[in-house]
Amino acid sequence: MPVHNADIAAKLDEIADLLEIEDANPFRIRAYRNAARTLRDLSREVTSLLAQGEDLTELPGIGKDLAGKIEDIVKTGTTPMLDEHRRAVPPTLVELLKIPGLGPKRVKTLSRTLGIRTLKDLHHAARTGRISALTGFGEKLERQILHELEARAGAEGRFKLATAAQYAEALVAYLKASPGVGRVVAAGSYRRARETIGDLDILATARADSPVMDRFVSYDEVEAVLAHGGTKATVRLACKLQVDLRVVGEESYGAALQYFTGSKAHNIVLRQLAQQRGLKVNEYGVFKEERRVAGQTEESVYAAVGLPWIPPELRENRGEFDAAREGRLPQLVQLGDLRGDLHAHTNATDGRNNLTEMARTARARGFEYLAICDHSQRLAMTHGLDAKRLLAQLDEIDRLNETKPGITLLKGIEVDILEDGRLDLPDGVLGRLDLVVAAVHSHFNLSRERQTERILRAMDRPHFTILAHPSGRLIQEREPYDVDLPRLIRQARERQCFLEVNAHPERLDLADAYCRMAKEEGVLVSINSDAHSVLDFENLRFGVGQARRGWLEPTDVLNSRPLSALRPLLQRTM
DNA sequence: GCCGTTTTCGGCCCGACTGTTTTCAGTCG
Numbered sequence: 001m002p003v004h005n006a007d008i009a010a011k012l013d014e015i016a017d018l019l020e021i022e023d024a025n026p027f028r029i030r031a032y033r034n035a036a037r038t039l040r041d042l043s044r045e046v047t048s049l050l051a052q053g054e055d056l057t058e059l060p061g062i063g064k065d066l067a068g069k070i071e072d073i074v075k076t077g078t079t080p081m082l083d084e085h086r087r088a089v090p091p092t093l094v095e096l097l098k099i100p101g102l103g104p105k106r107v108k109t110l111s112r113t114l115g116i117r118t119l120k121d122l123h124h125a126a127r128t129g130r131i132s133a134l135t136g137f138g139e140k141l142e143r144q145i146l147h148e149l150e151a152r153a154g155a156e157g158r159f160k161l162a163t164a165a166q167y168a169e170a171l172v173a174y175l176k177a178s179p180g181v182g183r184v185v186a187a188g189s190y191r192r193a194r195e196t197i198g199d200l201d202i203l204a205t206a207r208a209d210s211p212v213m214d215r216f217v218s219y220d221e222v223e224a225v226l227a228h229g230g231t232k233a234t235v236r237l238a239c240k241l242q243v244d245l246r247v248v249g250e251e252s253y254g255a256a257l258q259y260f261t262g263s264k265a266h267n268i269v270l271r272q273l274a275q276q277r278g279l280k281v282n283e284y285g286v287f288k289e290e291r292r293v294a295g296q297t298e299e300s301v302y303a304a305v306g307l308p309w310i311p312p313e314l315r316e317n318r319g320e321f322d323a324a325r326e327g328r329l330p331q332l333v334q335l336g337d338l339r340g341d342l343h344a345h346t347n348a349t350d351g352r353n354n355l356t357e358m359a360r361t362a363r364a365r366g367f368e369y370l371a372i373c374d375h376s377q378r379l380a381m382t383h384g385l386d387a388k389r390l391l392a393q394l395d396e397i398d399r400l401n402e403t404k405p406g407i408t409l410l411k412g413i414e415v416d417i418l419e420d421g422r423l424d425l426p427d428g429v430l431g432r433l434d435l436v437v438a439a440v441h442s443h444f445n446l447s448r449e450r451q452t453e454r455i456l457r458a459m460d461r462p463h464f465t466i467l468a469h470p471s472g473r474l475i476q477e478r479e480p481y482d483v484d485l486p487r488l489i490r491q492a493r494e495r496q497c498f499l500e501v502n503a504h505p506e507r508l509d510l511a512d513a514y515c516r517m518a519k520e521e522g523v524l525v526s527i528n529s530d531a532h533s534v535l536d537f538e539n540l541r542f543g544v545g546q547a548r549r550g551w552l553e554p555t556d557v558l559n560s561r562p563l564s565a566l567r568p569l570l571q572r573t574m
Numbered sequence: 575g576c577c578g579t580t581t582t583c584g585g586c587c588c589g590a591c592t593g594t595t596t597t598c599a600g601t602c603g
Contacts, residue, residue, distance in 0.1 A: 140592085244603080
């Protein structure tokens with residue numbers, strides 16, 4: 001049974017949860033949480049680090065003790081300390097912590113006084129009014145618990161970035177129309193472009209007499225008002241997205257934006273840096289004693305601790321502070337850097353629009369080129385192209401290009417990688433294309449070895465250009481298939497081929513950590529829309545967000561190159 | 575439990591809101 005980093009991280013988080021219920025030293029608890037996070041963000045598997053005899057204490061936040069426990073977990077799936085705490089505390093209590101309003105103290109009280117162990121126990125106790133009868137609990141909390149448990153049945157915990165964007169943009173526009181309001185911006189993980197959003201943090205500047213708070217809680221999509229103070233309010237929208245609004249004065253805008261953008265781990269380090277300079281950072285500004293020394297802009301906040309402004313997508317405490325200090329922050333790729341798109345479909349297969357419509361829309365975006373990459377024959381349900389239909393499409397592309405449509409259409413295919421690593425069309429046909437985008441669409445459940453071998457073999461084919469959606473995951477719907485991505489990345493470097501960041505909101509595949517790894521290995525990444533209609537080019541911004549989270553600069557991105565520079569790179573693979 | 579050019583002990587980010595507290599604990603982000 002392979003133990004992945006996420007499995008180890010889950011165990012460490014469980015220890016932290018149990019320690020919380022036991023009222024342990026909060027800093028000790030934080031140490032477990034930090035270590036869990038370090039492992040989740042690691043681009044290499046701990047098991048392979050250990051196999052190579054590397055020292056885990058080199059990792060940030062992992063000392064001798066935690067290194068030992070991690071080794072235990074790798075070897076046995078658990079560690080004696082976890083087992084001990086599971087005996088001391090009913091492990092099902094950990095579930096209760098996830099109910100808003102219930103923290104370790106209340107969970108402990110519920111367990112001690114009412115014998116509540118599980119969510120089911122909790123539901124029963126809430127329904128029969130036994131919770132509100134306890135001191136320290138009230139009727140309101142009991143109702144909140146009941147509602148949460150009942151809403152939970154169908155609700156998703158997190159929202160995909162693109163889904164959250166729809167709610168966020170509408171709400172921001174609505175708030176901007178309030179009298180006395182200055183700026184309104186969505187901060188939090190949304191601004192950091194995380195692939196999923198737990199809740200939405202909106203920041204506004206406003207005059208003291210502005211009705212923006214009241215306007216917020218009376219937004220017509222608000223289903224429940226969870227908190228409503230003078231500077232902070234929390235609501236739940238009908239779609240179940242929780243939204244916080246914080247209002248600060250204009251002079252605090254930068255400090256508040258910095259603060260509410262996070263991440264938490266990033267902000268902790270920033271405050272430590274401030275402390276070392278005798279400064280205090282909070283959401284109202286940077287203070288020396290009682291005197292505010294910065295805070296109107298984010299730049300001023302970072303400048304106060306001697307750093308340049310750090311882009312939100314990097315604020316995860318994954319090395320951005322060192323990079324900032326040493327003047328080597330990346331100049332991150334922007335949407336406007338993309339010169340074309342190397343993966344789009346037409347109605348020849350499962351797309352909605354024809355070649356001309358796709359070309360026209362891409363040109364209107366200012367693209368210099370667009371690669372038409374319809375599915376291959378094996379994907380029968382998409383009416384995938386066989387050799388004959390593909391060759392017919394190539395003629396059509398030639399004809400369209402001859403009309404000087406203001407954009408160059410490149411000839412491509414999204415060819416299936418078959419179970420044995422062969423491609424779904426013969427080399428003779430693939431050789432006539434400008435590029436070959438290859439993808440796994442079947443046999444997701446192969447063993448890690450077989451899946452990796454399968455893709456490596458496909459990459460060895462002479463015309464292989466880009467590995468599409470390399471992990472195959474669908475966010476919140478399908479786990480990635482089990483594959484050794486670091487090995488694929490190294491192979492791409494050897495083979496001088498490329499990996500895709502698929503910008504489709506359900507994919508965002510490669511994930512950020514692997515984008516960064518590709519960059520470190522010198523493998524170029526192509527940010528592709530995988531458009532199935534003219535509307536889908538809009539998704540490219542989410543792909544760019546993911547690439548930025550992976551520290552990618554324009555030079556790291558294949559399709560930031562003009563056509564003249566792109567062609568030789570494509571030909572290398574053909 | 576981690577960490578260190580103020581180092582091996584003593585710190586570790588900080589404030590708002592809620593409910594039930596009659597002066598503040600618990601939770602959250």
